[in-house]
Amino acid sequence: MKPHRLTFAFQLTVTLLACAFLMVPAGASILAGFTVNYFRGVSSGLTLKWIGEVLALYSDTIALSIAIALGTLGVTLLIGVPAAWALARRPSRLTRLVEEVVTLPVAIPGLALALALILAYGGIREFRMSPLFILTGHVLYTLPFMLRAVMAVLAAVDVRTLEEGAASLGASPLQRFFHVVVPNARGGILAGALMVVTLSIGEFNLTWMLHTPLTKTLPVGLADSYASMRLEIASAYTLVFFVMIVPLLVALQLFGRTVQGAAR
Amino acid sequence: MNRGAAITVASCGKTFADGTRALSPLDLDVRAGETLVLLGPSGCGKTTLLRLIAGLEAPDAGGHIRFDGADVTALPIEKRNVGMVFQSYALFPNMSVIDNVAYGLRVRGMAQAARRAQAAGVLEMMRIGALAQRRIDQLSGGQRQRVALARALAVEPRVILLDEPLTALDAALREHLRGEIDALLKRLAITAIYVTHDQAEALALGDRIVVMRNGAIAQVGTPRDVYFRPADDFVADFVGVTNRLTGTLKNGRFETAAGVVPLPQDLVPPAAPSGPGAVRLLFRPEAARLASPADTPLVFEVVQVEFQGARQKVTLKDPAGARILVEAPADGLLVPGAAVGLILDPARISLA
Amino acid sequence: MHSADRLARLFLLPLFLFVAAFFLLPMVRLVGVAGSGPNGLAEYLAILTNPRHLATLLATLALSAAVTAATLAIGTVVALFLARNRFVGRPLLVSLLTLPLAFPGVVVGFMVILLAGRQGLLSSLSMGLGMGRWVFAYSMAGLFAGYVYFSLPRVLVTLMAAVEKLDPALEEAARSLGASRAQVMRDVTLPGIAPALMASGAIAFATAMGAFGTAFTLATRIDVLAMTIYTEFTLNANFATAAALSIALGLITWMVLALTRNFAGSGVAAAG
Missing domain, CATH: 2.40.50.140 (Nucleic acid-binding proteins)
Structure with missing residues (x-):
């Protein structure tokens, strides 16, 4: 059905405005990161100085964020993929309940989760001071996304029949898992992995509460810079963050359907 | 190839976890080497009976399944040495045609070169040797059907179980493949159990036909028995117009x-x-x-x-x-x- | 398939252990701490009995409702437009609109500062037009803009998928029966995407209720629930109140999502 001309114009306007609303500040931030003096505008000249300062000041947060994201990915893969198969293979009221409980951390604000973690484990000093504390929070928060992504793809490819096929040929349960389940779930695993890394790198709500002066991640550093640095440095830092996260987001878009189905 | 096993189904019923009764306890003897067709409308229990024999489902308490006299009731499917052709074929999309066919040999621990050679032999026998390196999604429906059959036969099973293997194909191809399967089963003299809801398939393929209704056996007999001397109105109507x-x-x-x-x-x-x-x-x-x-x-x-x-x-x-x-x-x-x-x-x- | 059952149980064990140790146990602890303050169990009701907390709760609810309404309205218009029209540059537009899908709250806050802060684009634009200086980043309005920014990409992805799944024959059937464009929209299109509207609306609402990063970046002075919890915990060291408020907040967001899922029938979850 072709829309009316006026309707069309209205829809187009709203769409372009929405796009501008989302993109113009991002563009301004990128520009500011390269501008000598943002207040005076681009006429003040372009520079890489701010990027350099950010790398000097904050490279440890960048490294820690990458390390935590990869660690989170490793743990969610290890725990999540086998569990997703176990939950998906025989849906019942019990598995629904387990799924519900396991996905609760997504429905509860990060602040509350972080508070609970601190109250329960804050007393264990070594744990509290180590990046593992943040990693634990990130796993808690991202695990449901990995579970859902893998479970969605397992349901979509009817992996049960494939397993039965492998079983009829003599494969043991463990052989079936590695020969048939994992290879045929790789789309979901990849989508889940991208989601986990993206979420972990950008996670702030939990991390702000869980971090210590020695365990600062990129978003924590960002918040610092927004509060205490000049706009150009904050922008350059944000730019660094974009450079890390945008490729992930683009990759996620390529797997959009799988993840959308899974992460909702 | 080896001669097929004789199969005994003794008072096997199946009630699912949600309480549905798929199969009333029944007895059935499958002779070694024969092709037995399980025929009936959807929901009659024919697929459940096949899955019990395969080992994909366990019968309710009291039921027993024997292969050549040995009780296999407690054995899962991977230990029964059966070949199975699934309705959807269940070909592994992550493996090539030859790797699919060789998979049963792989999990039996056969070395790669040997299992590839044996799988290639089976593909030749099915006249699809040229497809060996193809990916599954590059195959037509009829080719998939042949690969599924080749994969099930490659492990030299004692019995081959076919769950509506032709249902997914169009009418002309179905008839053609029906002839091929018939010739193959007769040549191999393997025990075959073939599930279908198509009476023409049943009449053409079966040495004997088991007509099923509501989780019970309505008649067991040769195709001629079932067609010309139906046991009751249900059989008469299901197997053609009467x-x-x-x-x-x-x-x-x-x-x-x-x-x-x-x-x-x-x-x-x-x-x-x-x-x-x-x-x-x-x-x-x-x-x-x-x-x-x-x-x-x-x-x-x-x-x-x-x-x-x-x-x-x-x-x-x-x-x-x-x-x-x-x-x-x-x-x-x-x-x-x-x-x-x-x-x-x-x-x-x-x-x- | 007994052996597979055993493997499945083995595979579930790490998940159980992790969830028990790092989710269930801490939650129990949170509930315990909330009830162990000077006010005892009455602390749970503080969110209703303490006038300051109650005002914060109402303000947060109102803000979240407004964000949800605005996001859904914009999202529906844009989703219908993008799903029904094919033109050069459409894929790019879709990409740009969904790109900020996982921008964290802090970054979104910074986007709002760049848009409506003291050195923001709107500020210089309005100055240039001689209309005074528009600065609203550090207020409820800024938070509103930030949450819409945060939720719009998510809502769009869900709604576009829903519109594309609508069978065009339904609308054609309605038109063949004589329905006007407006009637088709009211009677066929919107009911068709209603589950997606509910699901994505619930996510937008829950996210706005619990989001912390944006508020933290914009100002610590805006009274929304998440900021109150943060201040009670870190600045006032008032653990019991912070815990009780967290539980209330968690219950609200969880209930909104669970209720919607019962109605809309699909998996719904908030995101940070």
Whole structure:
């Protein structure tokens, strides 16, 4: 059905405005990161100085964020993929309940989760001071996304029949898992992995509460810079963050359907 | 290849976790080397019975399954050495054709070169050797069907189980592959259990047919038994169209509203005809021949004619209003309302 | 398939252990701490009895409702437009609109500062037009803009998928029966995407209720629930109140999502 001309114009306007609303500040931030003096505008000249300062000041947060994201990915893969198969293979009221409980951390604000973690484990000093504390929070928060992504793809490819096929040929349960389940779930695993890394790198709500002066991640550093640095440095830092996260987001878009189905 | 196993199903029922009764406890003997077809409408329990024999489901307590006398009830499918062809084929999309076919040998610990050679041999036997390196999503439906069969046969199973293997294909291909499967099963002399809801497939393939209904066996017999001597109305209707005329027996003749049918000597009347009108004469559409009303004591009125090219389907009714369906060559021109005579082949009628 | 059952149980064990140790146990602890303050169990009701907390709760609810309504309205218009029209540059537009899908709250806050802060684009634009200086980043309005920014990409992805799944024959059937464009929209299109509207609306609402990063970046002075919890915990060291408020907040977001899922029938979850 072709829309009316006026309707069309209205829809187009709203769409372009929405796009501008989302993109113009991002563009301004990128520009500011390269501008000598943002207040005076681009006429003040372009520079890489701010990027350099950010790398000097904050490279440890960048490294820690990458390390935590990869660690989170490793743990969610290890725990999540086998569990997703176990939950998906025989849906019942019990598995629904387990799924519900396991996905609760997504429905509860990060602040509350972080508070609970601190109250329960804050007393264990070594744990509290180590990046593992943040990693634990990130796993808690991202695990449901990995579970859902893998479970969605397992349901979509009817992996049960494939397993039965492998079983009829003599494969043991463990052989079936590695020969048939994992290879045929790789789309979901990849989508889940991208989601986990993206979420972990950008996670702030939990991390702000869980971090210590020695365990600062990129978003924590960002918040610092927004509060205490000049706009150009904050922008350059944000730019660094974009450079890390945008490729992930683009990759996620390529797997959009799988993840959308899974992460909702 | 090895000769197939004889299979015994002893009082096997199946009730699912949600309480649905898929199968009432039943007994069945499958002879070594025969092709047994499980035939019935969807939901009749035929697939459940196949999955019990395969080891994909466990029977309710008290049920036992034996292969060549050895109890395999507690063995999961991977330890039963069966070959199975699934309705959806269940080919592994992450493996090439040859790796699919060699998979059963791989999990049995055979070295790569040996298992590839053996799998290639099976592919050659199925005349799809050229497909060996293809990915599964590059295959047509018929090719997938052949690969699935090759994969199941590659492990030299004692029994091959086929779950509606042709349902996913179009009609022409189905008929062609049916012939191939028939020839293959006969040549290998392997025990085969074949599930289908298609009576033509069942009649063409089966050494014996098990007709199932509501989780129970309605009749076991050769295709001819089942077709010409159906055990009851359900079997008669499920395995093709059956015409029924009601009447009485008198002096070796069957008398009905449309006239009289002479009966052959050897036709056994039903055990206890309870008074007039209690006997029914059963015949298939192709067991009747149209004739001039002057040439036969059995006369009907034409209701409807459906032209089908070489043949035509003719619906007739008798003076009492009962309708029957017959098939005739399409040469004679029939008009609704006209009177037409009918001659029944005495060898292909039965009484009930 | 007994052996597979055993493997499945083995595979579930790490998940159970992790969730028990790092989710269930801490949650129990949170509930315990909330009830162990000077006010005892009454602390749970503080969110209703303490006038300051109650005002914060109402303000947060109102803000979240407004964000949800605005996001859904914009999202529906844009989703219908993008799903029904094919033109050069459409894929790019879709990409740009969904790109900020996982921008964290802090970054979104910074985007709002760049848009409506003291050195923001709107500020210089309005100055240039001689209309005074528009600065609203550090207020409820800024938070509103930030949450819409945060939720719009998510809502769009869900709604576009829903519109594309609508069978065009339904709308054609309605038109063949004589329905006007407006009637088709009201009677066929919107009911068709209603589950997606509910699901994505619930996510937008829950996210706005619990989001912390944006508020933290914009100002610590805006009274929304997440900021109150943060201040009570870190600045006032008032653990019991912070815990009780967290539980209330968690219950609200979880209930909104669970209720919607019952109605809309699909998996719904908030995101940070």
